[in-house]
Amino acid sequence: MDQKLQAVIDGLASNGFVVIPQWLDDELRDALRGELLVRREELTRAGIGREGDHQQRLDVRNDNTLWLDGLSLQQQRYLALMDELRLAINRSLFLGLNDYECHFAHYPKGHFYQKHLDAFRGRSNRVVSAVTYLNAWWPAGAGGELALYDSHDQLLGKVDPAPGTLVCFLSEEFPHEVLPAGDDRYSIAGWFRRDAHPLA
Numbered sequence: 247m248d249q250k251l252q253a254v255i256d257g258l259a260s261n262g263f264v265v266i267p268q269w270l271d272d273e274l275r276d277a278l279r280g281e282l283l284v285r286r287e288e289l290t291r292a293g294i295g296r297e298g299d300h301q302q303r304l305d306v307r308n309d310n311t312l313w314l315d316g317l318s319l320q321q322q323r324y325l326a327l328m329d330e331l332r333l334a335i336n337r338s339l340f341l342g343l344n345d346y347e348c349h350f351a352h353y354p355k356g357h358f359y360q361k362h363l364d365a366f367r368g369r370s371n372r373v374v375s376a377v378t379y380l381n382a383w384w385p386a387g388a389g390g391e392l393a394l395y396d397s398h399d400q401l402l403g404k405v406d407p408a409p410g411t412l413v414c415f416l417s418e419e420f421p422h423e424v425l426p427a428g429d430d431r432y433s434i435a436g437w438f439r440r441d442a443h444p445l446a
């Protein structure tokens with residue numbers, strides 16, 4: 247198996263989270279960021295909560311997002327890569343993931359996402375969170391780190407949104423937050439899901 251795929255599986259299996267530098271090649275990373283910038287006007291303020299109790303809470307998060315529609319070549323390349331990862335995870339870890347949903351995200355300077363869980367046990371079909379960073383560079387000290395905590399709220403570490411880096415973690419296990427970004431911060435945030443399908 248591809249070394250990076252294997253590294254994701256090993257990290258998820260042993261720690262429940264993993265950081266893979268250079269997950270995206272420069273060309274794909276730049277093409278995705280280029281699309282986000284061209285479509286900037288289409289991004290909207292993100293909300294929190296599920297469909298029924300969806301609300302905008304600018305004190306909790308103030309990133310702008312746009313769901314991928316799979317129409318451009320670069321989105322198709324990205325989604326193909328994530329599908330390869332989904333299948334590899336299923337083969338090795340038997341998680342039965344059947345979908346990956348994701349959105350572009352832009353955190354302007356000073357914007358953040360406070361500490362949260364992406365999924366609550368038994369209340370969501372999100373199993374593995376997977377975020378990829380699209381900036382061409384990220385200078386040291388520019389903030390915008392992803393801070394990951396364990397289930398006792400102890401800080402596990404901070405991940406720089408470095409160019410092309412992928413972060414994966416079990417959605418129900420790890421509270422996390424995006425610290426205020428010191429510059430425009432571009433990413434794709436997504437979730438591998440396990441949805442119940444009625445047996446045919």
Ligand SMILES: O=C(O)CCC(=O)C(=O)O
Nearest residue numbers: 359364377392424433435
């Ligand atoms: O951009 C990141 O590093 C994480 C974003 C996040 O936690 C989310 O969108 O749920």
Ligand SMILES: [Fe+2]
Nearest residue numbers: 362363364422
């Ligand atoms: Fe999150």
